[in-house]
Amino acid sequence: PSSYSVGTMSERFDCHYCRDSLQGKKYVQKEGRHCCVKCFEKICANTCIECKKPIGADSKELHFKNRYWHDSCFRCFKCHMSLVNEPFMLRENNKVWCSNCTATEDAPRCKGCFKPIIAGDQNVEYKKMVWHKDCFTCSQCKKVIGSGSFFPKGDEFYCVSCHEHKFAKTCAKCKNDLEEEPVWLTTKMNPGMITVSNAQSVPV
Numbered sequence: 001p002s003s004y005s006v007g008t009m010s011e012r013f014d015c016h017y018c019r020d021s022l023q024g025k026k027y028v029q030k031e032g033r034h035c036c037v038k039c040f041e042k043i044c045a046n047t048c049i050e051c052k053k054p055i056g057a058d059s060k061e062l063h064f065k066n067r068y069w070h071d072s073c074f075r076c077f078k079c080h081m082s083l084v085n086e087p088f089m090l091r092e093n094n095k096v097w098c099s100n101c102t103a104t105e106d107a108p109r110c111k112g113c114f115k116p117i118i119a120g121d122q123n124v125e126y127k128k129m130v131w132h133k134d135c136f137t138c139s140q141c142k143k144v145i146g147s148g149s150f151f152p153k154g155d156e157f158y159c160v161s162c163h164e165h166k167f168a169k170t171c172a173k174c175k176n177d178l179e180e181e182p183v184w185l186t187t188k189m190n191p192g193m194i195t196v197s198n199a200q201s202v203p204v
């Protein structure tokens, strides 16, 4: 219902609304009616969901799921990059987001550096917590544990050798170390799938 065409009138038509002659002037044809550019803007034009202004016959209009934008208003809510001909996500409050900002926003946060773990990052998971592989470090020597074995002690994690120095208990009787089983981590790739779709501009 939103499609319309713009042209220069060669016949003797009057504006459907204000009755001004359209001959030799730019006019808009919409739903079988001819009207002047002014009336189009006042009466027929779609309203841009971003700036709330009418999208006049001279502007390029984008529409997606019954929402309309000036092409200049169709920008990522976060980074303000133009999303014309770019993949985007329509999110809450009718804001559009670029795929980068969407992936960053929705990504789980690393327990070590508190930055998002985005698609393609190697990460480790332990008891529903996640780290970048390189952020999962020994509390004592700060070496990267990565996907190796470690000993959890409360909120701290120790590599095998630090654990040996710090915590290994010796049997009072035979003086041999009491073995404690380390925990193993496996690394995996964050698939980070998002769905994007493309805006289409109205044929003008």
Ligand SMILES: [Zn+2]
Binding pocket: 015, 016, 017, 018, 019, 020, 035, 036, 037, 038, 039, 040
């Ligand atoms: Zn008019």
Ligand SMILES: [Zn+2]
Binding pocket: 048, 049, 050, 051, 052, 053, 069, 070, 073
């Ligand atoms: Zn706008």
Ligand SMILES: [Zn+2]
Binding pocket: 076, 077, 078, 079, 080, 081, 097, 098, 099, 100, 101, 102
């Ligand atoms: Zn963005």
Ligand SMILES: [Zn+2]
Binding pocket: 110, 111, 112, 113, 114, 115, 131, 132, 135
């Ligand atoms: Zn991290």
Ligand SMILES: [Zn+2]
Binding pocket: 138, 139, 140, 141, 142, 143, 158, 159, 160, 161, 162, 163
């Ligand atoms: Zn260590």
Ligand SMILES: [Zn+2]
Binding pocket: 171, 172, 173, 174, 175, 176
């Ligand atoms: Zn013993």
